[in-house]
Amino acid sequence: MLYRALPKTGDRLSILGFGAMRLPQKKGRIDEPRATAQIRMAIDRGINYIDAAMPYHAGACEPFLGRALSDGYREKVRLATKLPHWDVVASRADMDALLRVQLQNLNTDRIDYYLLHQLGLPDWLRLERLGIVDFLNCAKADGLIGNAGFSFHASYDEFAALVDAYDWEFCQIQYNYLDEQHQAGTRGLRYAASRGLGVIVMEPLRGGNLAKMPPEIKAFFDEAEQRRSAAEWSLRWIWNHPEVTCVLSGMNDEAHIEENLKIADEAQPDSLTPTELEIISCVVTAYRKLMKVGCTGCRYCMPCPAGVAIPECFDAYNAQLWGNKIEGLFRYLFMVARPLRDCGDAYASRCTQCGECEKKCPQHIEIRAHLKDVAARFEGLKLRLLIRLMRLIMGFKRRKNLKRGRALLP
Ligand code: SF4
Ligand code: SF4
Structure with a gap:
């Protein structure tokens, strides 16, 4: 070692x-x-x-x-x-x-x-x-x-x-x-x-x-x-x-x-x-070609005035490349929906189609069109149920832990 x-x-x-x-x-x-x-x-x-x-x-x-x-x-x-x-x-x-x-x-x-x-x-x-x-x-x-x-x-x-x-x-x-x-x-x-x-x-x-x-x-x-x-x-x-x-x-x-x-x-x-x-x-170049959206994650398109996490949306969307449908949904949940974070959600559906991001993207990605696909792919009932479940379980567990911890404090 x-x-x-x-x-x-x-x-x-x-x-x-x-x-x-x-x-x-x-x-x-x-x-x-x-x-x-x-x-x-x-x-x-x-x-x-x-x-x-x-x-x-x-x-x-x-x-x-x-x-x-x-x-x-x-x-x-x-x-x-x-x-x-x-x-x-x-x-x-x-x-x-x-x-x-x-x-x-x-x-x-x-x-x-x-x-x-x-x-x-x-x-x-x-x-x-x-x-x-x-x-x-x-x-x-x-x-x-x-x-x-x-x-x-x-x-x-x-x-x-x-x-x-x-x-x-x-x-x-x-x-x-x-x-x-x-x-x-x-x-x-x-x-x-x-x-x-x-x-x-x-x-x-x-x-x-x-x-x-x-x-x-x-x-x-x-x-x-x-x-x-x-x-x-x-x-x-x-x-x-x-x-x-x-x-x-x-x-x-x-x-x-x-x-x-x-x-x-x-x-x-x-x-x-x-x-x-x-x-x-x-290998990296080959992977980019295999991906649905050839986003490199450079973030030149950010920040989006409407609060869309553009690279994170595409990262979740591209997870389909490996044939694991649930992984993309979980990436979207943690990186875009962010139900437990202080910063709120950054959904693809927030896009107002202003076009500012596309002027800055060195890969010339049609961001607006792809974001519509991303929203259609992820922002459905499954995501809403996952968020509700996660809030419920995590909230319950943490409240339980806090109660236990308070009893341990000197
Ligand atoms: S087109 Fe949509 S994603 Fe791009 S900057 Fe405007 S609101 Fe944000
Ligand atoms: S500028 Fe283009 S390549 Fe870079 S993160 Fe944004 S969408 Fe992806």
Whole structure:
């Protein structure tokens, strides 16, 4: 296993982290014996970073890890989890209460890497008014958390503002060869590193899609001297960036864990050859041609005066490329509908057809026409039901956790 140090602290993290959001399941629940064996095997082989969050596995992830990391495994890893700061966190005391619940869930007295979950600039501004800076500073001073960071899925401008908003030790971004210009992107990765933040990468395979190899893509990889799986190409491309500290993989299959561990023994920064980088660049171009809308995510079209999240709409629409219909809907739910966020929705149907965006799009995309297709594809009954269900479940769970946390406060 290779390790890379966090710039501000020198803490050495394994370049492969274990993401606990897609643990193996049996009858709709975490398959505890199998998931425990997988995590312990990964730790025995050198992984020292485990990433959790309160909502993962409908709230079962943190308590599971509390059990899985017994027998001395807790001491061998840096444990990361995230503050679900959305709608029900209405005061500084609520933050304290949720942290207490998470410590109890994880059966630990300290969370090594604590993130504000899926933070956007409007969320930060609200949390700032509620006392988040004091909360983070006090939690650190009291030894309840080690390092403070945030996970992120919005635009580069928001990302840069957030990086500068607090003295973070690290951040977590979505990054892979198709997302160079999407969300924080390469610009964000470099900016965070230039400000001394460690960067944890999530979605290295875009939810597993980049591990698949459509024939049009395979043709390019077949030209390479080295035979590699599509997953290996994706992971090596990310680790080729020296600014990346650790890559999270949501692993639940023994063969995949084995493959990832093997790659993580070798993937040095700046180790891909110009020819290999050229192959990946051809793969990206080929993917763009396969996509329904050839949007690169550059965001030159933004902001839209009507509030449409144009690149996010197309990102969800393009998810159909991998033949997984539900994935596009979920991307639309989280990135465009945003039912739990402070910034409100950014639906394609908000488009007033003003045409301003099309004048700025370097790809000359017929944005207005495509947005009509996007709205027709996603903004139906299924989305409305999903939003209602999500609000109901998440609201209920968080209120329950807050009640439990308040009872734990001194
Ligand atoms: S055409 Fe629609 S999406 Fe484009 S800027 Fe105008 S309102 Fe926004
Ligand atoms: S300007 Fe064009 S390519 Fe860039 S994000 Fe907007 S729609 Fe996509």
